[in-house]
Amino acid sequence: MPLAIDPALFADRAISAETLALNRHIVDTFAGWPDPWAFPPSVIREARKQGRGIFPIRPASPRAESLDIPGLRGPINLRIVKPLQPSRGALLHLHFGGWTLGSNDMHDWFFERIADATGLSVVSVDYKLAPEFPYPAGPDDCEAAALWLTREAGARFGGTVLAIGGESAGAHLAVVTMVRLRERHGLAPFRTAALTAGSFDLTMTPSAANWGAEKLILNTRDIQNFARCYVPAGVALTDPDVSPIYADLRGLPPALFSVGTRDPLVDDSMFMAGRWIAAGNRAEIAIYPGGCHVFHMFDGALSETCLTRLTDFLATMTT
Numbered sequence: 001m002p003l004a005i006d007p008a009l010f011a012d013r014a015i016s017a018e019t020l021a022l023n024r025h026i027v028d029t030f031a032g033w034p035d036p037w038a039f040p041p042s043v044i045r046e047a048r049k050q051g052r053g054i055f056p057i058r059p060a061s062p063r064a065e066s067l068d069i070p071g072l073r074g075p076i077n078l079r080i081v082k083p084l085q086p087s088r089g090a091l092l093h094l095h096f097g098g099w100t101l102g103s104n105d106m107h108d109w110f111f112e113r114i115a116d117a118t119g120l121s122v123v124s125v126d127y128k129l130a131p132e133f134p135y136p137a138g139p140d141d142c143e144a145a146a147l148w149l150t151r152e153a154g155a156r157f158g159g160t161v162l163a164i165g166g167e168s169a170g171a172h173l174a175v176v177t178m179v180r181l182r183e184r185h186g187l188a189p190f191r192t193a194a195l196t197a198g199s200f201d202l203t204m205t206p207s208a209a210n211w212g213a214e215k216l217i218l219n220t221r222d223i224q225n226f227a228r229c230y231v232p233a234g235v236a237l238t239d240p241d242v243s244p245i246y247a248d249l250r251g252l253p254p255a256l257f258s259v260g261t262r263d264p265l266v267d268d269s270m271f272m273a274g275r276w277i278a279a280g281n282r283a284e285i286a287i288y289p290g291g292c293h294v295f296h297m298f299d300g301a302l303s304e305t306c307l308t309r310l311t312d313f314l315a316t317m318t319t
Contacts, residue, residue: 003277003285005270010261015290019302023216023262023292029054030215037225041100041131048101054217055297061108069148073133076141077126078148079104081111082157083119089161089318090153091115092146092190093124094170094177096197096294098226099138100130102169107297110307117311120318121157123149127173131229135242138169138230142177143184150181150189161318164190165310167294168265169226171198175244175272178252192317193255194310197294198268200245202227202237205267217293218264245272249279256284256313258306260291284313 008014036044044053051057061081068075091114095102104124111122127141146164154160166174174193181187199208204223211220231242240247245268255276259269269285276283286309288295288302296306 003273003283005285005287009287009289011289015261016302018300019290019295022295022298022300023290026054026292027214027216037221041129041229045101045103045129049103049106055106056299057106058109060105061112063112064105064108069145071128071144072140073128073137076128076145077104078145079108079111079124079126080121081108081115082121083115085116085119087115087121087158088119089159089163090121090123090149090157091118091163091165091194091314092149092174092177093122094127094142094164094166094173095124096166096168096170097129098199098222099135099169099173099230100226102129110297113307114311114314118163118315118318120161120163120314123157134232135230135235139173139176139180139241142173143180146177146181146189147185150187161191162189163192163194163314163318165194165196165314166198167196167297168199171195172200172244175200175247175249175252176241179240179244179247179249182251188251188253190253192253192314194258194314195255195269195272196258196296196310197260197263197265198257198272199223199226199265200243200268200272202231202243205265205271207267208264211264216262216264220264223264245275249275249281252276252279252281254282254284254317256286256310258286258288258296258310260288260293260295260302262290263293263295265293
């Protein structure tokens, strides 16, 4: 399938008034806050959990279950949300947060939506975070969770239909996990991948390197600092296990790349979608005018459009 990108999507006139207002709100809010890099990541994590972050805090799902599985560095927590209808398989979900922030217990509303729209149980991994646990701790946890899911899906989730997805660092980890399963275990268990606003090149694509200081969720300094937290000294940023845009991508499943035009990582999605197709895989790209980084986590018409396309893609590709 040709990868067609309409230049009109990047025009200022394509951005809705609602999206412009959200972006202004985000920039203005960050301008009034202290520099988050002045605090240890643990402090920022706790502030987010208490609702003092930029992302809306929503109620926990009464359907959510918690399960610990073994990992190389101790237990790995999985948060599971099953669909209202009988489950027919599972989506392995990897959360965003620059490999440094975030957790798997803050997005139950998102998991419910995916589960009910696709019939797939959502299994979200609370992988270990940098800088306390730098690379390769996070990818190791995701690999272990993926292997567990391939063994347990039929018995626990009603079928062996599997998908994988994530946002930002989670999209990065999803690609790393698929490549690891193929190269280390000879496995290709996922029928499809939903990769949203991914960070695929830690050397920084032009859109990331040239973004500047404006803090619309992310800015150039944030991207650099997240990479410094995640990647230990002496590990090359061009290592394919670190920057999966350099990996051998052959034999990976159909993928949907979703990104907004006002995301510093927009080039990451466009470049990786091209590499996906060059490797002989199927790729679609959904580009949203004015969308900031992980904009679909906020309310609004643009978010609704993104979420609908994402769940429709997952449902279609796993049927």
